[in-house]
Amino acid sequence: MSTEVRVPTLGESVTEATVATWFKKPGDAVAVDEMLCELETDKVTVEVPAPAAGTMAEIVAAEGETVGVDALLATISAGGEATAAPVAAAPAPAAADTGATTDVMVPTLGESVTEATVSTWFKKVGDTVAQDEMLCELETDKVSVEVPAPAAGVLSEILAPEGATVDATAKLAVIGGSAGAAAAPAAAPAAAPAASGAKDVEDAPSAKKIMAEKGIDPASVQGSGRDGRVMKEDVMAAVASAAAAPAAAAAPAAPRAPVPADDAAREERVKMTRLRQTIAKRLKDSQNTAAMLTTYNEVDMSASMALRKEYKDLFEKKHGARLGFMSFFTKACCHALKEVPEVNAEIDGTDIVYKKFVHMGIAAGTPTGLVVPVIRDADQMSFAEIEKAIAEKGKRARDGKLSMAEMQGGTFTISNGGVYGSLMSSPILNPPQSGILGMHKIQDRPVVVDGQIVIRPMMYLALSYDHRIVDGKGAVTFLVRVKEALEDPRRLLMDL
Structure with missing residues (x-):
């Protein structure tokens, strides 16, 4: 009994293809869905899997042949009918040793x-x-x-x-x-021909034809097919790249405007990482779901900066942690969230879930994208505990060591774009949270104090919030309370 291998559906308006490469030869054992050959159309490359297990009995369409849809490519016989199968199976005992x-x-x-x-x-x-x-x-x-x-x-x-x-x-x-x-050493001789410029895989017939017509050295073309096989599109890209180089070189001496090079040859296409895909999806979902609005204010950082300057050395000596501004902002937000609890809440169906704790998300940039580690029960922590937690989470984020649990359960988020020089921005909510505070660059600006123009270190603050559960009054009140706490940190000690 034998099974026929036929040309699969090639796509709308595509009626024929060229057999580019056979991965199996008559007598080879094949498994179900194992790739038998590769077909090449004028649009795509199509792999043909084995419809059944057995032994490759006959190849009807050789490499380079043009075949139509549903044409017979080969036949596979049942395992018992193959005479060459035992030969292919012979090396198996060696592997067992x-x-x-x-x-x-x-x-x-x-x-x-x-x-x-x-x-x-x-x-x-x-x-x-x-x-x-x-x-x-x-x-x-x-x-x-x-x-x-x-x-x-x-x-x-x-x-x-x-x-x-x-x-x-x-x-x-x-x-x-x-x-x-x-x-391991046995693999070395197989690699030797490649080192000398030869290849042990056959390039696609259409690719070889174009390379011969254009006088292109096959060794100069990087193959994207299986096992480094050069495909038609690889040769076309190489032709475009070669055409672009002389045009660019001749441009300075040309008396007229140079002809633009093919843009495709100067682009680099890189697949998005799974992290970047998730960031993109979550941020877009946030815009589509929440009724997001942003309110702004500015804060005079003089008092917080003076307090930090006065105590930072003593703080680091006692606690072994650097005193930064993130602990000031975290404390100020926790204080404000107590007064405006809806900013620390979330929507669940038709319910509003108020959180009687603050799990503070601290957005952190990493080489692979933005992550938001969570500082749990930040409202119960001291300045030193907050600084230590932020430093530890930040390092783990940059090293890619954060666990899933460390990025879940946040109730509010702080994003510090100021470290990158941002003067103003509108942060996007981190679902299902209802609020996110954007910090920005501290910049000396002229302001009016008691009727006098003075220079003060100012920072713009931005609160993005979900207007479905946070009203404008609540959002503005929250931001004013953060501003007041930062402009007079003693208010935090007095719970004012």
């Missing part, structure tokens, strides 16, 4: 996280690894997770390459026992 193997699985990702993207492999197949040595890094929509080696040995197989999306129970790689180390 390499010793025990250990599977590398996706670690626990955190509550409600079901998948991750493999961002970086630190080891490659054939490398010796020690127990607990970092093998790879996974990226979820909130945090990065490092995957250590569960045992010592040799990395014999990588099942999830960089860029692959894996679920929470997926196998990432296999580590062989110490006997497997002998397999």
Whole structure:
């Protein structure tokens, strides 16, 4: 009994394709859904999976042939009918002699996280690894997770390459026992031809045709197909890039305006990280859901700056933490939230949930994007405890070590754009919270005090709030209370 392999549907208005590459040859064993060949149309590249398991019996359409939709490409015979199958299976006993193997699985990702993207492999197949040595890094929509080696040995197989999306129970790689180390040197001869400029994979026929017509050296084209195979679009990109270079070089001497280079050749397309995708989705959802409004005020930072200057050395000596302005703002916000509790509330269906505690979110920029670690029960903490917590969370955020739990449950958020030089902005709510305070750059400005123009260190404050549960009066009152506490920090001690 045999199974036919036919050309799949190629897409609207596409009626034919070229067989670019066969990954299997007659006699090879194939598994269900294993890739058999690659077809190339004028728009896309299509991979053809095996419709059934068995042995490749016959290839009807060879590489380079043009085939129509539903055309017969090959036939697969059942395993028992193949005479060449035992030959392919012969090396199996050798693999069994390499010793025990250990599977590398996706670690626990955190509550409600079901998948991750493999961002970086630190080891490659054939490398010796020690127990607990970092093998790879996974990226979820909130945090990065490092995957250590569960045992010592040799990395014999990588099942999830960089860029692959894996679920929470997926196998990432296999580590062989110490006997497997002998397999590593065997890979060296295979790599030798590549080092000398040769390639052990066939480029797509259409790509080879264009390279021959244009006189392009195949070694100069970076392939994007399977195993580095050069595809038609790779050659077209190389042609465009080559055309752009002479135009740019000739521009200074040309008596007329130079012809613009192909913009596509000067662009770089990078897939968004899962964290950036989540940031984009959450911020847009916030705009679409909340009735967001922003109110502004300004604060004279003279008193807070003077108090900090007077006590910062003594504070650091006693508490081992640097005295910054974030503790002043956190304290001021906690104080104001007690008076205007709706800013610390959230909507749940048709209910308003008032929080009788303050879990303060402190927005922090990291190399991979914005995260918001949460300082729990900030309203019960001292200046020193707040500064220590912010410093510790900030470092963990920059190092990508924050856990899911550390970024959940916030009731209000502070975002400090001033550290980047921002003078004014409208922060976006962090759902389901109803308020976020934006801090900005402290800048000397002329202001009127007691009828006199004086120079004072001023900062603009911005409170974005959900107008569905926070009225304008409440929002303005909150911001005024923060302003008053910062302009006279003694009010915090007196609970005024």
